[in-house]
Amino acid sequence: MATIVGAATALSASKSFDSGKLHLPSRRSLSISERKGSFLVVRSDGSVVHKAHRAQKLIANAVATKADSSAASTASKPGHELLLFEALREGLEEEMDRDPTVCVMGEDVGHYGGSYKVTKGLATKYGDLRVLDTPIAENSFTGMGIGAAMTGLRPIVEGMNMGFLLLAFNQISNNCGMLHYTSGGQFKIPIVIRGPGGVGRQLGAEHSQRLESYFQSIPGIQMVACSTPYNAKGLMKAAIRSENPVILFEHVLLYNLKERIPDEEYVCSLEEAEMVRPGEHVTILTYSRMRYHVMQAAKTLVNKGYDPEVIDIRSLKPFDLHTIGNSVKKTHRVLIVEECMRTGGIGASLTAAITENFNDYLDAPIICLSSQDVPTPYAGTLEEWTVVQPAQIVTAVEQLCQ
Amino acid sequence: MALCLRTSSRSILYYLKSKMGLLSSSSSSLTHQHLQKPPFTAPTAQNVRDPFANFSTKVNLLSTRRFQSTKVEEQWDSLNHAHHNQVLDFPGGKVAFTPEMRFISESPVERVHCYRVLDDKGQVIMSSKFKQVSEEIAVKMYSDMVTLQTMDSVFYEAQRQGRISFYATAIGEEAINIASAAALTIDDLVFPQYREPGVLLWRGFSLQEFANQCFGNKDDYGKGRQMPIHYGSHKHNYFTVAATIATQVPHAVGAAYSLKMDRKKACVITYFGDGGTSEGDFHAALNFAAVMEVPVIFFCRNNGWAISTPTSDQFRSDGVVVKGPAYGVRSIRVDGNDTLAIYTAVHAAREMAISENRPILIEALTYRVGHHSTSDDSTKYRPVDEIEWWRSARDPVARFRKWIESNGWWCSEDESELRTSVRKQMLHAIQVAEKADKPPIAELFTDVYNVPPSNLCEQEKFLKETMKRHPQDYMPDVPV
Numbered sequence: 001m002a003t004i005v006g007a008a009t010a011l012s013a014s015k016s017f018d019s020g021k022l023h024l025p026s027r028r029s030l031s032i033s034e035r036k037g038s039f040l041v042v043r044s045d046g047s048v049v050h051k052a053h054r055a056q057k058l059i060a061n062a063v064a065t066k067a068d069s070s071a072a073s074t075a076s077k078p079g080h081e082l083l084l085f086e087a088l089r090e091g092l093e094e095e096m097d098r099d100p101t102v103c104v105m106g107e108d109v110g111h112y113g114g115s116y117k118v119t120k121g122l123a124t125k126y127g128d129l130r131v132l133d134t135p136i137a138e139n140s141f142t143g144m145g146i147g148a149a150m151t152g153l154r155p156i157v158e159g160m161n162m163g164f165l166l167l168a169f170n171q172i173s174n175n176c177g178m179l180h181y182t183s184g185g186q187f188k189i190p191i192v193i194r195g196p197g198g199v200g201r202q203l204g205a206e207h208s209q210r211l212e213s214y215f216q217s218i219p220g221i222q223m224v225a226c227s228t229p230y231n232a233k234g235l236m237k238a239a240i241r242s243e244n245p246v247i248l249f250e251h252v253l254l255y256n257l258k259e260r261i262p263d264e265e266y267v268c269s270l271e272e273a274e275m276v277r278p279g280e281h282v283t284i285l286t287y288s289r290m291r292y293h294v295m296q297a298a299k300t301l302v303n304k305g306y307d308p309e310v311i312d313i314r315s316l317k318p319f320d321l322h323t324i325g326n327s328v329k330k331t332h333r334v335l336i337v338e339e340c341m342r343t344g345g346i347g348a349s350l351t352a353a354i355t356e357n358f359n360d361y362l363d364a365p366i367i368c369l370s371s372q373d374v375p376t377p378y379a380g381t382l383e384e385w386t387v388v389q390p391a392q393i394v395t396a397v398e399q400l401c402q
Numbered sequence: 403m404a405l406c407l408r409t410s411s412r413s414i415l416y417y418l419k420s421k422m423g424l425l426s427s428s429s430s431s432l433t434h435q436h437l438q439k440p441p442f443t444a445p446t447a448q449n450v451r452d453p454f455a456n457f458s459t460k461v462n463l464l465s466t467r468r469f470q471s472t473k474v475e476e477q478w479d480s481l482n483h484a485h486h487n488q489v490l491d492f493p494g495g496k497v498a499f500t501p502e503m504r505f506i507s508e509s510p511v512e513r514v515h516c517y518r519v520l521d522d523k524g525q526v527i528m529s530s531k532f533k534q535v536s537e538e539i540a541v542k543m544y545s546d547m548v549t550l551q552t553m554d555s556v557f558y559e560a561q562r563q564g565r566i567s568f569y570a571t572a573i574g575e576e577a578i579n580i581a582s583a584a585a586l587t588i589d590d591l592v593f594p595q596y597r598e599p600g601v602l603l604w605r606g607f608s609l610q611e612f613a614n615q616c617f618g619n620k621d622d623y624g625k626g627r628q629m630p631i632h633y634g635s636h637k638h639n640y641f642t643v644a645a646t647i648a649t650q651v652p653h654a655v656g657a658a659y660s661l662k663m664d665r666k667k668a669c670v671i672t673y674f675g676d677g678g679t680s681e682g683d684f685h686a687a688l689n690f691a692a693v694m695e696v697p698v699i700f701f702c703r704n705n706g707w708a709i710s711t712p713t714s715d716q717f718r719s720d721g722v723v724v725k726g727p728a729y730g731v732r733s734i735r736v737d738g739n740d741t742l743a744i745y746t747a748v749h750a751a752r753e754m755a756i757s758e759n760r761p762i763l764i765e766a767l768t769y770r771v772g773h774h775s776t777s778d779d780s781t782k783y784r785p786v787d788e789i790e791w792w793r794s795a796r797d798p799v800a801r802f803r804k805w806i807e808s809n810g811w812w813c814s815e816d817e818s819e820l821r822t823s824v825r826k827q828m829l830h831a832i833q834v835a836e837k838a839d840k841p842p843i844a845e846l847f848t849d850v851y852n853v854p855p856s857n858l859c860e861q862e863k864f865l866k867e868t869m870k871r872h873p874q875d876y877m878p879d880v881p882v
Contacts, residue, residue: 103663129663135693137686140652144690147656150641151591153663155656174646175653183634183642184625185849220850243852271855318855 079262085255087229088118091236092156094265096126099154102240105132105141106158115160116196116255142168142193146175149191154240162197162249163209176245177220192239194248198289198339199387201253205375208383212249212316213345223316224270225249225288229259231314234268242270249316251289273320279309282333282397285324285350287313290337290388297393306397316346324350325358332363333400337388342370367396513720516767517747518737522796524804526742533585533746537811542604543584543741544806547576547799548817549824550600553609554772556828557616557630561776565836566616568630572597574771577741577798578703580604585748586671591661592640593654593672595647596631597703601673605638609827613835620881625849626841648674648681651700655687655761658696662759669697669755671748677708679722685729691761692730699751700731700763703738705770710783726763738768739798742805769796842881843869 082090096102104119110133113120123131134141138159145155159165165172172193180188199208212223222244226232232250239246276291277298286294291312298308309327313320328334334354336347347368354366369388376386489496519532526532535543554571561569572579579600586592592601599612611623615633618626623635624642634642641657644650654672661668678684679702691698702722706713719725726733732754736747744766751762769792773780780789794800806812847854847862854862869876 129659132659132694135686135689137682137689140655140683140686140690143649143652143683143687144656144659147593147650147653148660149656150653151657151660153656153660170646171649171652175644175649179642179644180851181849182624182628182632182644183636184623184627186623186634186636187642188852222851318857321856 077260079260081258081260082229083255084226084229084232084250084257084259085116085118087233087259087261088226088236088250089120089122091233092119092240093122093125095237095240096122096130099240101152102154102156103130103132103148104156104158105134105145105148107134107136107160109133109158114158116250116252119158138164138167139169139171142171143175145191145193146171146179146189149189149245150179150187154190154192156192156194156240159193159195161207161209161252162195162211163206165193165195165211166209166214168193169214172215172221172245172247173218177218180244181220188243189245190240190243191245192236192242192248193245194236194239194250196250196252196255198249198251198253199371199376199383202378202380202383203252203376204378208376210340210345210371213340213348215247216317216346216349220245221317222246222270223249224314225251225316227251227254227288227291227312227314229257230261231268231274231312233261234266235270235314237267238270241267246270249288253289268314271315271318271320273323274312274314275323276310276312277308279307279331281307281331282309282335282400283324283327283331284308284310284335284337284393284397285313286310286337287316287346288339290339293388293390294337294393297390297397300390300394301397304394304398306401308397313350319350319353321353321357324354328354328358329361332361334362334366335393335396335400336366336368336370337393338368338370339387340370341373342368343373345370364400367400369393369396508718510720510724514723514735516735516737517743518740519742519746520740520801520805522801524801524808526805531746532742533749535584535742535745537809539584540806540809541811543580543745544799544802544812545820546580546600546604547741547802548820549609550576550579550603551799552821552824553599553603553612553828556825556832557612558772558776560616560832561630565832566630568776569616570596570631570775571772572600574769574792574796574798575703575705575738576600577744577802578701578738578766578768581741581744582671582673582701582748585745586752587668588639589666589668590639590752591654591657591668591670592638593650593657593670594633594640594643595650595674595678595703596643596645597675598673599631599633602633602635602638602640605635605640607633607635607638607640609824609831610834611635613828613831614838617832617835617838618840619835619838620841621835621838622841625845627845648678648683648687650674651678651681651684651687652690654698654700655691655694655696658691658698658761659694662694662696667756669699669752671699671701673701673703675708676702676704676706676713676716676722677711678702679725680716685725688726688729688731688761688763695759696761697755697759698761699748699755700726700761701748702763702765703768704765705738705768707770707774707780707784709774709778710780712784721765721767723763723765731761731763733763733765735765735767738766739796739801741798741802768798839879839881844882 092104104122106114108115109119110123110128110131119131134144142157142165145157148155159168176189176191197209197211212225215221215223222242224235224239224246226235226248235248239248276295284294291310294310298310301308309331311323311327313324336350338345338347340346342348347370351366351368355362369392371386371388374386377383489498519526519530521527550572554573557566557569558571560566575597579598580603583601583604588605594601612633614621615624616630618630620626624632628642629645632643632645634640641650641653651672651674654670658670661670674684688700691700704713704722708716713721721735723733723735734747734751736743738744747764751764754760755762771789771793803812803817843865844862846865847858850858866882869882
C-alpha cells in the first residue's frame, strides 16, 4: 500500500497511475452498496427508484468512503483531501497568486462566492476588481472578457450554468474563436470560459444543457471536460496558462466528489485523455459524469468476466486520437458513452474520427450510447431515463463482444 | 389661478374620499347629476396627464359638503401636507414620493442641444468655448481629412473597376474620424466598428498598409483573412474590425477594465453607428461601464441611416445621447461635421474618463453621404438631392478648410498640391498591393490556435497533396 502511494506522488505527472489508485477504494465501496439492493433489477422493472439509493450510489462511486479513511490515518498519506469544487478553487487561487493578470468575472462570483462556491473567498483575498460581479448579460460580459484578454489580462468567465452561455454564443463563436485568426495573429485571447452543465437533479430542461456539442465546431477554441478533483484542478490551471481560448466543462453533480490530490503543484495536459482502467476486451470512451456510470458498469462487467478499458477522453476538442488509437488497436472494439444528445453530439464526431483513422482495427461497428434527442424533463423518473445508465452500458458491451 | 389649484387639491381629496367611502351620503345626488348631464369631459391635450381633470365640475358639490364635514377634511389636509415631505427607503436608496400620478413623457419638450463651435461657413460661433489647436495639429487634421476623402474615392473606384471585392466609404464623417483621433494619444485603445479608418490614418497607418489589407496580400497584417476595410494594427492600438455589429462595445469595456487594473493613464474609445445602439451588447456594455467605473469613451456616429433603415425606424428616443443617463453615463451631443467641436468634446471626455474613472457617451450627429458599402445603392431609399446637399453644403472638410484658411494656415495651392499628391500615392499603393503575392496556403492554418494542432496539420497536408495532384484546378500564382 505504502509503495503504491509513494509511487503515486513520485509520478504525479502520470495521470493513469493516480486514477488507478483512485479506483481501488471506490470499487470496494460500490460492492457494499450493490449488496444493499441491486440497482440493475430496479432499472429493468421500470419501477419507482429510491432516490436515496441513487444518491448513495453516485457519491459512493467517487467519494473516499468511511471504510477507506479508517483503514489508514490521514496523517500518513501524502496530499490533501478535498471536494471537486474546492479543487477548482485551489487551481484558480494558485494561478491568481502566480500571475496578477488572472481575473475572474461572472454573475455572483464575488462576495457570494459563485453559485457553486468555486470562487468562494477569492473576492475578499484579491479584491472586487479581480473577482468581478457582472450584471446579467452573458453575451456582453463574455465580450468584456474577450476585450480584456486582448489587452493583456487572462480572464476566467464563469457562466452560472452552461446553458446561459448560449447567450454568449455570438461572442464565443464570432469573436473569441476568430479574432486571433482574423487579426493575423496580432491579438491573442487567452480566456477561459467555464461553468457547470449536464443533467442534474431535476433542474428542468433549461438548466440541463450539454453545450459541448454546440461549441465543438467553432474553430479557434479548445474544449476540456473535468471529472475528478485531480483533473479539475489540473485542467483549470492548464486552461488558464493556455494562450488559446479554452472552454472548461464542469458537471453540476460532480462538484461534491472527494479525492486526495497531491500537495505539490501539477498541471494536466489540455489535449490528453486519461486512462481510467486499462483492459483488453473493449475500449469504452467517455467523459465527465458518464465516467462514473461506466466505472459502475465496469464492476458488473468484471464480474461477468469482461476486461473493459476505460478512457476518460477529457479533451473534447481536439480529441486525443493518440491514446484512443492505441486503445482501439489493442481491443478492436469501441463503445462511446456520453451525456450529450445523440444528434451531432461529441459521440457522433468521435465515431467519425475513429472510423476514419482506425477503421482497419475495428472488429465491430462502434456503439455510441447517448442521451435521447429530447429536452431534459423535470420528472425524476423521466430524467433518469434520458441519461445513459450502467445497465445499458453492460448490455452494449455484451453486444459488442459477441 | 388660485381657483385651479384649489380645484386640483379638492379633486384629489374627492378621489381619496371616494376611495375611503366617505362620500356615501352624497352619492345619490351625484348619480342624479350623471343622468342629467354627463359631467365628464373627453380628455383633451391639456388634461390628458392629469386624470382627475374631469373632476373639476364637482367643485359645487364639494363646496356644499365642506361645511358639513370640515373636521374630516382638516385631518386629510394635515395628512396630505405631511406626506408631501416624506421619503421612501427602498433597495437602491431613498426616494421622495408624490401623491400625484405623473408619467414621465416619452418625448422631451425640446431635443437635447448639440454642441457646435464652427458655423456652416467655418467661422467660430461667437460665444463658443473650444480647445485651441496649434497650426501644426490643425494642418495635420485637415490634411488627414483630405487624405481620407481621397483614399475613400480611389478605393471606391477600384472596387467599381473590379480590382478589390468590397469597400465602404466614410464620406461625410471625416471630421469624426480625424478630430476624435487627434484628441487622443497613441496609448489610448481604439475599438472601431468599420467606418473609422481615419483614426488609423491619424495614427500613422500608411496608404500602402491600407491597400495591402484591401487586397489581402502577404503584407496585410491580417494575413488576408478578412474582407477589405477590416483593418487591425496592434502597434497602433487599433483592434481588428469584426463584421459583427456592436460586439466591440463590450470588448472596449473589458479593455478599459484592464487599463483600470493596470492603473494606466489611458482610456479606450469605441465607435458604433446609430444602428449599433439597438444591439443588446450596446446596452449591457454601457451598463457595465457605469457599474464598474471604467475609462471608456462610447462614440456614436449617428449618421441617420443603418443601410436603408432611417433612425426613425431604429429608435423612438431623442437619438442616442438620452440613453447615456439611463445607464448612469455622462453624455453629450455634438455636431459631427464640426471638427473643433469633436476635438474639444473628445479631449474633455478623455480627461474625465481617465481622472474620474468613468465612461462618457458622445453622440455625433452627422450624415452618411456615401452608400452603406459598395453592395448598396442608397438612391433606392433616399432622395438624391438630400445626399447631394449633405455632400456639398454640409461637407465637414470644406468647413474646416474655411477655418484654417481664415487663420492663414492653408491656401488653395496647398490644397491642389495635397490632393494631387495623395491621389498619386494612392494609385501607386494600389498598383503595388495588386502585384504583391497573396499569403501562402500555410497561412490558412496558422493562428487558429497559438500552435497548429495535429488535426490542422493533417488537413494542411491533405490540401497540399490535393493541390499537387490537381494543379490545373488551382491558381498557379498562389504560393504554398
